[in-house]
Every structure is written in structure tokens, then in C-alpha cells.
Amino acid sequence: METTQRTIVKTISWQSLGIIVMSIIGYLHTGSLTTALSLAGSTVLISSVSYIFHEKLWQRISWGKTVQH
Structure with missing residues (x-):
């Protein structure tokens, strides 16, 4: 899971x-x-907010993720 701070820096x-x-x-x-x-x-502003919501939504979707050991 990615932190909100990392998502904001990426934004x-x-x-x-x-x-x-x-x-x-x-x-x-x-x-x-x-x-x-x-x-x-x-x-x-609009793009930044949209990107953060988009990233947070995709973090909740398990499709395409691999399990790390």
C-alpha cells in the first residue's frame, strides 16, 4: 500500500x-x-485532485497485483 504522502509527491x-x-x-x-x-x-488543481482520487481508487483494486514475500 502506498502512503498518502507518496501519492501527493507523485502528484x-x-x-x-x-x-x-x-x-x-x-x-x-x-x-x-x-x-x-x-x-x-x-x-x-483539478488534475491534481483527480490524480489523487484515481491513485487511491487503484490501490483498492487487487487486479494485476502480485503478492510480495
């Missing part, structure tokens, strides 16, 4: 990468760094 790591990628894509599509950063920033 921050994942979202950091996401902000960079979303900013680049936003800039390429709009030509505006301000718009790109606004677009990327607006998704952080």
Missing part, C-alpha cells in the same frame, strides 16, 4: 511535468505565453 511531480507540456502546447497554439500559462495553470 506534484506529475503535475510539474504537465504544466511544462501544457504550456508548450498552449504557446504553440496561441502564440501567447500569458494565455499558455493561464491555460496550464487552470488545470493544475
